[in-house]
Amino acid sequence: MSSLAFWPIMGLLVIGLLVTVASFSVRIVKEYERGINFRFGHIRTPLEPGFHLLIPGVDRMDKVDLRVVTLTIPPQEIITKDNVSARVNAVVMFEVVDPLKAVLEVENYAVATSQIAQTTLRSLLGREDLDNLLAHRESLNDELQELIDKHTSRWGVRVRVVEIKDVEIPEIMQRAMAREAEAERERRAKIISAKGELQAAEELKEASDILSQSPASLQLRYLQTLLELGADQSSTVVFPLPVDAIGPLMKGASTLFNDADRSDRSATNGN
Numbered sequence: 001m002s003s004l005a006f007w008p009i010m011g012l013l014v015i016g017l018l019v020t021v022a023s024f025s026v027r028i029v030k031e032y033e034r035g036i037n038f039r040f041g042h043i044r045t046p047l048e049p050g051f052h053l054l055i056p057g058v059d060r061m062d063k064v065d066l067r068v069v070t071l072t073i074p075p076q077e078i079i080t081k082d083n084v085s086a087r088v089n090a091v092v093m094f095e096v097v098d099p100l101k102a103v104l105e106v107e108n109y110a111v112a113t114s115q116i117a118q119t120t121l122r123s124l125l126g127r128e129d130l131d132n133l134l135a136h137r138e139s140l141n142d143e144l145q146e147l148i149d150k151h152t153s154r155w156g157v158r159v160r161v162v163e164i165k166d167v168e169i170p171e172i173m174q175r176a177m178a179r180e181a182e183a184e185r186e187r188r189a190k191i192i193s194a195k196g197e198l199q200a201a202e203e204l205k206e207a208s209d210i211l212s213q214s215p216a217s218l219q220l221r222y223l224q225t226l227l228e229l230g231a232d233q234s235s236t237v238v239f240p241l242p243v244d245a246i247g248p249l250m251k252g253a254s255t256l257f258n259d260a261d262r263s264d265r266s267a268t269n270g271n
Contacts, residue, residue, distance in 0.1 A: 027052045027061055034099040036062045046099055064099040068160065071114055075168070076122050082129040087168040091161075092117045092148065098156030106155045116151045117162070120144060130169070137164050 028051055029035045035047030038060045047061065054061060075089040094113055096102045102109045124144060125133060133140065141162050149159040169177075 025053050025056055027054055029063065032067050033063045033065055036064060036099055036103045038062075043100070043104065062103055064096055064102055066096055066099070068093050068095045069110065071110070071117065073114070073117050073121060075166075076118060078122050078125050080125065080130045080133060081127055084130045084169065084173060086125075086130070086133070087166075088121065088125055088133075088164060089166055090117070090121055090144070090164045092159060093161040094152065094157050094159045096156055097158045101154070101156030109152075109155050109157050112155065113148070113152050113157055113159070117144075117148050120147045120151070130173075133167060140164060 027035065027047075029047050029049045031049045033049065035052065037044040037047055037052075037054070039055075039058055052061075071092040071094065073090045073092060075087045077085065078088055079085050092113065096109065106112045121144065124140065124147065128140065141164060144162040144164075145159055148162060152159055
């Protein structure tokens with residue numbers, strides 16, 4: 001009875017040992033991953049997606065994710081070129097293109113990329129003034145992407161996108177910028193109004209030149225103005241007369257007045 005009980009127990013132990021060894025030996029690499037296998041500390045060929053067997057205690061495998069990783073850069077305190085303090089945060093999207101370099105060249109490529117992104121963000125934006133930071137984000141994003149990718153490329157990491165998300169400035173600067181924008185709008189409105197007055201004056205001058213060449217046209221224009229004003233019965237019309245039209249009458253009246261004055265003086269002297 002003891003021998004009959006011993007072999008089943010040994011069989012169970014062997015099966016359990018095999019299951020344990022298999023659990024440490026079997027590795028599955030997903031489609032979006034690559035396996036970096038070390039045997040006795042030496043690198044081997046990266047493992048492709050699928051089922052792989054490793055020797056426990058001899059082999060060690062690190063998995064590297066090849067998908068695009070979204071990294072949020074926390075708000076960074078910067079001082080712009082024109083001495084304005086601001087808080088800027090951004091987002092970085094990167095991916096691993098060389099799994100071997102990502103494991104061998106840097107301890108933690110995600111943390112290293114985050115630190116490089118933060119320092120590059122502070123360094124680049126600190127050389128720009130506030131107006132350029134607010135108005136030319138696209139060019140700054142492209143420059144940030146190139147600078148960060150230049151550092152991470154030797155780690156097998158490619159930076160695809162860098163986007164500045166938000167720029168926070170002090171409230172006093174926001175009020176100053178609002179006043180500046182309002183003053184700029186008023187300046188543009190005055191310039192547009194002045195240009196309109198100039199164009200209207202030029203048109204009026206041209207019209208007056210045309211009317212001055214034909215006195216009859218000027219008289220017709222007066223009559224048309226009277227017709228338009230007469231449409232309203234309650235209106236009082238003050239009809240202007242040109243000086244050149246009443247000039248001869250005033251000259252004749254002045255001559256008659258002078259003649260009468262001389263006649264009165266002659267009669268007075270005769271008496």
